[in-house]
Amino acid sequence: xxNPSAATRPPAIETVRLTKRYGKRPIIRDLTxxxxxxxxxxxxxxxxxxxxxxxxxxxxxAFPTSGTVRMxxxxxxxxxxxxxxxxxxxxAPAAFYPYLTGRRNLRLHGRLAGGVAESRIGEVLERxxxxxxxxxxxxxxxxxxxxxxxxxxxxxxxxxxxVLDEPASGxxxxxxxxxxxxxxxxxxxGTAVLLSTHHLDEVVAYCHHVGLMEEGxxxxxxxxxxxxxxxxxxxxxxxxxxxxxxxxxxxxxxxARGAEVVVALRHDDDIVALAPALVRGGIDVYxxxxxxxxxxxxxxxxxxxxxxxxxxxxxxxxxxxxxGRA
Amino acid sequence: MTALLAMEFGKLGRLVSVRxxxxxxxxxxxxxAYAPGVFDVYGFFIVSGFQVPALSLLSSMAFLLPLLVAxxxxxxxxxxxxxxTLPTVLLRPVTRSQWLLAKVLVAATVxxxxxxxxxxxxxxxxxxxxxxxxxxxxxxxxxGLIGVGVMTPGAALGEVLRAYATAAxxxxxxxxxxxxxxxxxMNAAAGALATLxxxxxxxxxxxxxxxxxxxxxxxxxxxxxxxxxxxxVVALIAFYCAGFAAAAVIVFExxxx
Numbered sequence: 001x002x003n004p005s006a007a008t009r010p011p012a013i014e015t016v017r018l019t020k021r022y023g024k025r026p027i028i029r030d031l032t033x034x035x036x037x038x039x040x041x042x043x044x045x046x047x048x049x050x051x052x053x054x055x056x057x058x059x060x061x062a063f064p065t066s067g068t069v070r071m072x073x074x075x076x077x078x079x080x081x082x083x084x085x086x087x088x089x090x091x092a093p094a095a096f097y098p099y100l101t102g103r104r105n106l107r108l109h110g111r112l113a114g115g116v117a118e119s120r121i122g123e124v125l126e127r128x129x130x131x132x133x134x135x136x137x138x139x140x141x142x143x144x145x146x147x148x149x150x151x152x153x154x155x156x157x158x159x160x161x162x163v164l165d166e167p168a169s170g171x172x173x174x175x176x177x178x179x180x181x182x183x184x185x186x187x188x189x190g191t192a193v194l195l196s197t198h199h200l201d202e203v204v205a206y207c208h209h210v211g212l213m214e215e216g217x218x219x220x221x222x223x224x225x226x227x228x229x230x231x232x233x234x235x236x237x238x239x240x241x242x243x244x245x246x247x248x249x250x251x252x253x254x255x256a257r258g259a260e261v262v263v264a265l266r267h268d269d270d271i272v273a274l275a276p277a278l279v280r281g282g283i284d285v286y287x288x289x290x291x292x293x294x295x296x297x298x299x300x301x302x303x304x305x306x307x308x309x310x311x312x313x314x315x316x317x318x319x320x321x322x323x324g325r326a
Numbered sequence: 327m328t329a330l331l332a333m334e335f336g337k338l339g340r341l342v343s344v345r346x347x348x349x350x351x352x353x354x355x356x357x358x359a360y361a362p363g364v365f366d367v368y369g370f371f372i373v374s375g376f377q378v379p380a381l382s383l384l385s386s387m388a389f390l391l392p393l394l395v396a397x398x399x400x401x402x403x404x405x406x407x408x409x410x411t412l413p414t415v416l417l418r419p420v421t422r423s424q425w426l427l428a429k430v431l432v433a434a435t436v437x438x439x440x441x442x443x444x445x446x447x448x449x450x451x452x453x454x455x456x457x458x459x460x461x462x463x464x465x466x467x468x469x470g471l472i473g474v475g476v477m478t479p480g481a482a483l484g485e486v487l488r489a490y491a492t493a494a495x496x497x498x499x500x501x502x503x504x505x506x507x508x509x510x511x512m513n514a515a516a517g518a519l520a521t522l523x524x525x526x527x528x529x530x531x532x533x534x535x536x537x538x539x540x541x542x543x544x545x546x547x548x549x550x551x552x553x554x555x556x557x558x559v560v561a562l563i564a565f566y567c568a569g570f571a572a573a574a575v576i577v578f579e580x581x582x583x
Binding site (some may be wrong): 063094108113 | 333409414416
């Protein structure tokens with residue numbers, strides 16, 4: 001899912017050295033990241049890493065101890081009106097008045113948001129496949145239905161920014177797929193999406209950036225858009241293949257990984273030139289395909305490495321800005 | 327703000343404490359009107375239905391009504407905490423102070439709604455004694471239950487209404503104190519208990535006579551024996567209300583959710 005124009009847009013969400021302490025205990029440390037319109041940014045990390053606190057700081061529910069949060073250029077604490085353009089789910093499961101029906105809960109949200117047409121309520125209920133249950137009290141909804149209603153409430157006002165804490169927790173595979181599809185569509189329509197999640201396999205398919213959190217710090221930011229644009233070739237001589245490919249104008253970057261060469265192309269269409277170029281250079285090509293990024297392995301490796309580093313050095317984690325190490 | 331107020335008033339009927347209060351305030355006057363030991367306690371026989379509201383108020387204003395008002399006011403916030411809806415509401419473009427002020431305004435009406443219901447149930451309980459002219463007093467005027475002669479129904483009803491309105495007004499700061507404590511502790515039970523504890527401590531401060539006219543607890547008996555002029559009572563209670571409401575808003579503005 002390429003989104004080349006996103007990088008030129010101003011950030012819809014921006015945190016700069018965001019820090020939150022409870023007493024002397026740091027919960028969030030020096031967090032800097034950006035999410036632009038049309039991008040999906042996933043915060044991942046072990047339980048207790050601070051993902052929920054970040055979601056609450058960004059949405060204006062909690063106050064930073066230091067650092068700044070900007071939503072569409074505004075501080076959500078100083079300018080609550082900016083929340084007109086925010087859709088959010090900050091509880092898992094999403095919280096609603098259990099004695100009201102799903103539809104009436106959404107009406108209430110609509111009223112608080114300054115008024116939403118009844119047709120729009122029907123539309124989001126339909127989109128989240130909740131129409132058959134719309135007139136039942138939320139108290140009888142399953143966990144997954146509540147979560148879907150949460151996403152429906154977040155989408156209600158056609159927000160420019162979506163902030164979601166574990167939006168798909170406790171969902172069956174079909175609902176899980178639905179929620180991620182809806183988030184992908186929202187981003188394609190230009191909404192900036194920030195979510196925290198443990199569903200690495202789902203987010204790797206469509207997120208633009210992933211922020212890895214551990215102990216309140218952002219230990220890595222991965223540009224998945226760039227990762228998805230890579231290809232790998234199993235070749236007879238990987239070092240020679242790298243040297244050859246680095247000399248090609250249509251190759252942005254090439255490096256060896258065992259018997260394979262991993263190539264980032266300037267344009268996806270240039271893939272057709274890859275094998276012929278290698279063969280012309282006297283290198284046999286045994287296989288060619290997309291370089292599927294293993295986020296799960298990367299996550300495990302980075303979190304474990306960070307834990308070892310902290311144990312040895314006993315120092316706070318690093319801060320990565322946009323374009324940081326991936 | 328109108329939408330917020332409508333929403334908050336709509337939630338009142340969902341509160342367990344409101345349902346509990348409705349039942350208690352319906353049964354309480356019957357108990358006092360027909361209990362066999364009333365003569366032993368008050369030394370008189372009920373001769374008019376207008377005296378039942380007095381007995382109800384006299385016996386509940388010290389503890390029962392503050393308790394019910396405090397629990398209900400604290401539960402207004404407790405309902406959101408229980409359902410986890412507080413962050414959800416705060417994510418909408420209403421300011422925190424707007425949202426809490428809506429709660430405060432609804433909490434301020436709770437004593438009036440409670441005492442209106444209490445008055446209805448008390449008068450209903452007193453129907454057996456009739457509402458005609460009677461010799462004696464309502465118990466809520468200057469001359470107590472004994473009175474100074476014949477009392478007309480109009481005069482009696484006037485005294486009862488004035489006393490209930492004053493009592494309701496005196497209970498408003500109790501409701502707002504409960505909101506303040508509920509905001510501080512983010513817990514309805516703790517909010518109600520802290521309010522009652524504060525009232526008990528204030529009661530004990532009568533040992534400092536200079537403080538007595540300023541105490542909130544002193545004003546709780548203003549419906550029958552105001553320590554100073556009614557203007558003083560009104561101003562002092564308004565001062566308490568403003569203080570508690572402002573403190574609740576200030577604390578709420580800086581809360582993390």
